Amino acid sequence: MPLNLPDKLPAIELLKEENIFVIDNSRASQQDIRPLKIAILNLMPLKITTETDLIRLLSNTPLQLEVSFMKLKSHTSKNTPIEHMMTFYKDFETMKKEKYDGMIITGAPVEQMDYEEVNYWDEITEIFDWTRTHVTSTLYICWAAQAGLYHHYGVPKYPLYKKMFGVFAHTPNDILNPIFRGFDDIFYVPHSRHTEIRKEDIEKVSELEILSESDDAGVYLVMGKNGREFYVTGHSEYSPLTLDEEYKRDLAKGLDIEMPCNYYRDDNPKNTPLVRWRGHANLLFSNWLNYFVYQETPYNIDDIR
Structure with missing residues (x-):
């Protein structure tokens, strides 16, 4: 099944070029299916890029999804045309009375600030x-994962002595958890962050379960409320060139940035990246949608509690 997206969303044409099946609202309205309602709170600066990355992964499922984009009334995006925001995004205030089968909250470029200073x-x-009363399952990504763990459970974040930047090997802690259905014993995930959460803090919270870790990148995937919350510290959604673009952008700014680890072929930034995370990324999102959204959400969406 395809994704049901707002008419004329730029990601539609971009993904059609990749042979990914998406349809707009006009066509979807003719199909007699109750789609899963997915809200995306996109806090990333380059919103069209993030929209495309997320939709690419959400499309890899037989379920029909109706995707809505949420924005904050208290923050104005400086890197996305206002026309795009007005056309495709709605303020939380206008969406808060609705209920959603699933929600994704992205990272944001504010991780080096104290939470309360944002x-x-x-x-x-x-x-x-x-989200705890209006969404069946919520996926928190990168900064949102750290912020959600802090707000809900008091888990602190810590500054890193250097940026966690590259593609790192991870292992599942509980291979029988449905989120890992089809996973290999080792899988790879991109990371790009200046802060971390620590295992010992999470283990103090009985409601949380660490599902995956990395020897190099630390805690990766944490589950709360029996799958109603997932906290993901990496960027499984990144496209092949995202780390390359970040690296070259920071170099151009004269920042002290090291080359992303385990990313370029032969560790040479003149070479193309070696992409090793797409299989895991597709499984992560499709398993989340199937086992923790579709299998758990009530048919009558108003019954979500």
Whole structure:
């Protein structure tokens, strides 16, 4: 089944070029199927890029999804045209009375700030609380994962002495958990962050379970509320060239940035990246949608509690 997306969303044409099956609202309205309602709170600066990355992964499922994009009223994006935001995004205030089968909250470029210093902290924590009564399962990514763990469970973050930057090997802790259906014993994930959460802090919280770790990148995947919350510290959704673009951008700014680890062929930035995370990324999103959204959400969406 395809994704049901807003008419004229730029990602539609971009993904059609990759032979990914998506349809717009006009065509989807003719299909007699109750789609899963998925909300995406996109906090990344380059919103069209992030939309495309996420939709690419969400499309790899036989389920029909109706995707809605949420924005914060307390924050204005500086890197995305206002026309795009007005056309495709809605304020949380206009969406808060609705219920959703699943939700994705992305990372944000504010990780080196204290949480309470972020100018939209009050609004986003209201959204975090709202998900617990209005969403069947929520996927928190990167900064959102750290922020969600801090807000819900008091798990702190710590600065790293250097940026966690590259593609790292990870292992599942509980291979029988449905989120790992089809996974190999070792899988790879891109990371790009200046802060971390620590295992010993999470283990103090009985409601949380660490599902996956990396010897190099630390805690990767944490589950809360029996699958109603997933906290993902890496960027499984990244496209092949995202780390390359970040690296070259920071070099151009004169920042002290090391080459991303385990990323370029022969560790030579003149070579193309060696992509080793797409299989895992597709499984992560399709397993989440199938086992923790579709299998758990009520047919009557208003019954979500």
